[in-house]
Amino acid sequence: MRRVRIAFSALALSAAVAAAGCGGGKTAAAPAKSSAAHHFMVMPTWSPDGSQIAWAESSGGSKERIWLASSNGSKAHPVTQPIDALFQLAWLPGNQLLYDANFRLFRLPLRTQRPVLLDTVSDSSFTTNRADTIVAWGNPGCPMCGGPISVRPLAGSRTTSIGGSKAQDMSPTLSPDGRLVAFSRSFWRKAAGEYGPPAGIWVSSTAGGSLRRLTRSGASPSWSPDGRRLVYIDHPNNLRLVSTLRLVSTDGRSNVLLLPGDDFQDLSSPPTWSADSRSVAVVVIDTGQLLVVNVATHRAKAVAGTAIGRVDGFAWSPSSNTLLVTAQSKTTGCTLWAIKTSGSAKRLRSTC
Numbered sequence: 001m002r003r004v005r006i007a008f009s010a011l012a013l014s015a016a017v018a019a020a021g022c023g024g025g026k027t028a029a030a031p032a033k034s035s036a037a038h039h040f041m042v043m044p045t046w047s048p049d050g051s052q053i054a055w056a057e058s059s060g061g062s063k064e065r066i067w068l069a070s071s072n073g074s075k076a077h078p079v080t081q082p083i084d085a086l087f088q089l090a091w092l093p094g095n096q097l098l099y100d101a102n103f104r105l106f107r108l109p110l111r112t113q114r115p116v117l118l119d120t121v122s123d124s125s126f127t128t129n130r131a132d133t134i135v136a137w138g139n140p141g142c143p144m145c146g147g148p149i150s151v152r153p154l155a156g157s158r159t160t161s162i163g164g165s166k167a168q169d170m171s172p173t174l175s176p177d178g179r180l181v182a183f184s185r186s187f188w189r190k191a192a193g194e195y196g197p198p199a200g201i202w203v204s205s206t207a208g209g210s211l212r213r214l215t216r217s218g219a220s221p222s223w224s225p226d227g228r229r230l231v232y233i234d235h236p237n238n239l240r241l242v243s244t245l246r247l248v249s250t251d252g253r254s255n256v257l258l259l260p261g262d263d264f265q266d267l268s269s270p271p272t273w274s275a276d277s278r279s280v281a282v283v284v285i286d287t288g289q290l291l292v293v294n295v296a297t298h299r300a301k302a303v304a305g306t307a308i309g310r311v312d313g314f315a316w317s318p319s320s321n322t323l324l325v326t327a328q329s330k331t332t333g334c335t336l337w338a339i340k341t342s343g344s345a346k347r348l349r350s351t352c
Contacts, residue, residue: 039334039351042313043089044324046071050317053324054079054097055336056086057351066097068110073336073348079113087124092132092154100126105135107154118154122147123170128154129178130225134206136172136181143194149183151206162204163211168195171270173223173230174206175250181206182230184219201232201248214252220269226277231258233269243267245282245293259293259300274320279341281323283311290314290325292341303339308332 042064043056053071056064063082066089069075085102092098097108099115105126106115122145123137136151146168148161163169168186175181182203186195198219203212218234227250234244243266245259258280261267268283280293281303288310293300309329316323325337336349 040312040328041067041326041334041336041349041351043086044313044326044336045089045091045315046317046324047091047095048093048318050319053348054089054091055313055324055326056083056089058082059351066099066108069348071338073338076349079110080108080115088126090126090128092128098126098128098132098135098154100124100137105137119152119157119159122150125171127173129174130176131178134174134178136174136206138170138172138183139168141168141170146188146195149181149204151181160206160208162206162208163202169202170198171220173221173270175223176225176227179206180204180250182214182221182223184221184232197235201230203250212252214248214250215246215255218246220271222270222273222280224273224277225275228277229254231271231273231280233267233271236261245271245280247295258295258298259291272314272316274316275318276320278320281314281316283314288312288327290323290339292323303341303343308335308337308339308345 039059041055041057045054051071054068057067058064063084064086065078065082066080067076068079083101087100090098095110099106103121105118105121107118108115121137123140126135126137128135133154135154138149139145139147147165148163149169149172150159150161152159170184172181172183180203182201184198185202186198189196200213200215201218201221203214218232221230221232223230229247229249231245231247234246242261244261247258248255266285268285271280271282273280278295282291290303290311291300292303309327309332311325311327313326314323321341323339325339328334334351335347337345337347339345
């Protein structure tokens with residue numbers, strides 16, 4: 001599954017989804033901010049050729065506009081009217097954007113700048129395959145929300161349901177060729193009257209059929225662009241305050257620890273692969289620090305330290321050597337950065 005162009009903003013999503021509730025049709029609040037007049041930028045994303053960037057931006061209130069610029073930050077301009085409850089943003093081939101707003105999925109041709117409604121969805125996030133021909137979504141993570149993974153072609157309207165209605169199926173990730181989908185599952189606990197902790201990573205054909213269990217625990221899987229393995233977040237012994245990253249092969253035979261967890265270390269989801277499948281990036285939520293983990297050596301390093309502020313969104317460039325990052329701090333305000341994996345950083349935009 002290609003993640004280089006999908007905008008990530010776990011901190012914004014968590015606040016918005018909490019306010020939105022557990023299903024389509026409900027109105028969500030804007031990403032977390034200190035006041036109604038606070039300016040923020042989230043959901044950075046790259047065009048497929050790396051020549052353009054897009055992000056969501058608000059100058060106050062609960063609505064955001066999608067902005068577009070050259071990769072160096074020049075020629076920045078909005079391409080939409082204010083959008084209510086904008087959850088996720090991605091770039092499609094043919095100079096188009098894909099976004100989820102208030103549990104509705106839209107395609108936005110940048111030539112006309114007229115959004116086209118594709119579907120009503122049950123979740124605040126989605127995933128696409130490498131060719132961007134298939135999209136999938138799951139269920140929100142509220143204790144009472146159950147249901148299947150939904151998969152459909154972007155150019156069609158037929159939706160396939162995977163996993164049934166007796167489990168909480170969440171956080172899908174498509175294989176690069178779009179033939180398989182991996183996701184996490186939780187099962188109903190009658191005594192507690194709610195769904196339990198994640199019961200591992202499962203895999204199914206996108207055409208439907210039987211499920212195959214890859215792991216006994218874990219959630220938020222992300223398929224590597226080379227199709228060989230998945231990275232996912234695990235909570236040892238179901239300790240929610242300790243998050244680790246693990247790698248599992250697509251046949252489930254190999255499962256190794258990629259990033260150990262410290263006490264009170266909560267990681268953003270999903271962890272995000274570089275296009276060359278050599279690195280995984282993730283945000284430590286309590287510190288707002290962006291980590292890049294080398295998959296071969298398992299070594300993690302903080303990108304740009306804490307000088308840019310708390311990271312609340314990032315996306316890998318198609319070349320895998322740069323991260324587009326949105327961050328906030330008391331000294332620099334709300335900023336958009338291009339950060340090399342070597343550590344050098346260039347501020348592209350500052351709005352407050």
